[in-house]
Amino acid sequence: MTGLLCFSCFTHAQILKDIGNRIKQRTEQRANQKVDQTIDKGLDQVDNSAKDATKKKDTSGNTNNNNSSNKQTDATNHTTTNNTTNTPDANTQVSKNSDDAGFKIYSKFDFVPGDKVIAYDDFSKDAIGDFPVAWNTNSSGEVVTSSGQQGHWLMVRKPGRYIPEYIKDLPDNFTFEYDVICNEKFSFYSPVFSIFFLTGKNGKEALEYSFIPLDKRSGVKIGVHPANAGSSGGTVYAESFEDGASVIKNQVNTTQFNSNAGKTKLHVSVWRQKQRLRVYVNEEKAYDLPRAFPVDKSYSTVLFELWGDMNNDNDRYIFGNIKLAVGAPDTRNKLITEGKFVTSGILFDVNSDKIKPESYGVMKDIANVLTENSSVKVKIIGHTDSDGSDADNLALSKKRAESVKASLTKDFGIDATRLETDGKGESQPVDKNTTAEGKANNRRVEFIKL
Secondary structure, eight states: OOTTOOTTSSOHHHHHHHHHHHHHHHHHHHHHHHHHHHHHHHHHHHHHHHHHHHHTTOOSSSSOOOSSOSSOSOOSSSOOOOSSOSSGGGOOOBOSOTTOSOGGGGTTOOOOOOSEEEEEEOOTTSOTTSOOTTEEESSOOEEEOOTTOOSOEEEEOSSEEEEETTOOOBOSEEEEEEEEEEBTTOOTTSOOEEEEEESSOSSHHHHHOOOGGGSOOOEEEEEEESOOTTSSSEEEEEEEEETTEEEEEEEEEESSSBGGGTBOEEEEEEEEETTEEEEEETTEEEEEETTOSOTTOOBOEEEEEEOSOOSSTTOOEEEEEEEEEESOOOHHIIIIISSEEEESOOOBOTTSOOBOGGGHHHHHHHHHHHHHSTTOOEEEEEEOOSSSOHHHHHHHHHHHHHHHHHHHHHHHOOOGGGEEEEEEETSSOSSOSSSHHHHHHHSEEEEEEO
16 A cells, blocks of 8 residues: 555546546646646636725625724634735635535535634734744645635645644544635646544654554544546545554545536535544535544544645645534533523624524524424624724624524524524623634624523
8 A cells, every 4th residue: 555545546447447538638738738827817817806896895794894993803714814825836726716605505514513612723823925833744835825715724735744733632522624725627636635633642753654554543534635537526535544454444426526617615524423423525414434433542633634746736725714623512401401502603704794604504403492492582692803893893793693693584484583682792702812712712602591
């Protein structure tokens, strides 16, 4: 078994079936590569010009519309930056269709993030062009911005391992989320982007590991790739291994990640409940494995990995918005028995009251409790972090509470007369506003039983 175990990468049958067409396609791609690059660059310039003109008229809240302050108001998922690249290496030609999935598309999405955010990373404190300070690697990568995307991202395109050193423990119950983006026309032959949840130390030992069977560890590996053998979608991989031996290994196709169709952005949600593992790609549940994590093991390391060289010079991944949360939410007990349920899992667009689609699982969970307890009335209270002015944050928190009420009424059929709203802005923090994870905990929605 060579490389770093791309779960046998792709089966021999698939490659043999596709090899003739792929050779022809690859020859044509090489011949036209420079033409494509020139066209794409021109389109990006036109797109950015249109964006600059639109920003002045935008009222959706995706840009900072504070007239009273130059400081961004409550960047729910990441800080706002100019949507241009500050380094030639970051010219990824990534898709501009971020968050194009509607809220109702997530109607089968049952992912509910953990109660408390213990790690959050949007690379906002890292300088463009540098490798992030709180990470370690045996390769290279750099923080970039990208056209059409908010905030900072970590770009990787060389074989290596990338470790967030601030994560030192993975409890029995946790959720882990991140966004990954690739360029369009990503090569079938370029490597999978993988994440590991491992036993062992977080640091030098994790960097030195190469071949899983030779390194006596236990853990889980999840990988995504935006181009399958038939170019009809992408692929999601899963492997569970114990003491170096593979226990579970599988690959499934997905239409959620498909660089040939322009679907180049993916939100990955991982949910561990002791041995059980659920993996979601956007709104699709890719895996639900009841015995994925070996018993009686302690996990401490999160590790991202590229197992080989990119096939094309333009291929690369950028990723970010990393969120680790712990604790299994008990919505029913906390709201009905204790009288209050608090969640940081209802997410909004930057400086906006628009609810992100990946909040559907939390909203559905709350709606189910209210449906089952039809006499219960609640007050919905919005909270923000301290970025921006007090007045702007107060107004935004009230608008977000109203958006939650509107969604519960429209999307889940909850009687509006049972719901009141309010907003407290940044006035009642539950965590420090000096760290990314602290701010993530402060950006929350409360449901108070009346």
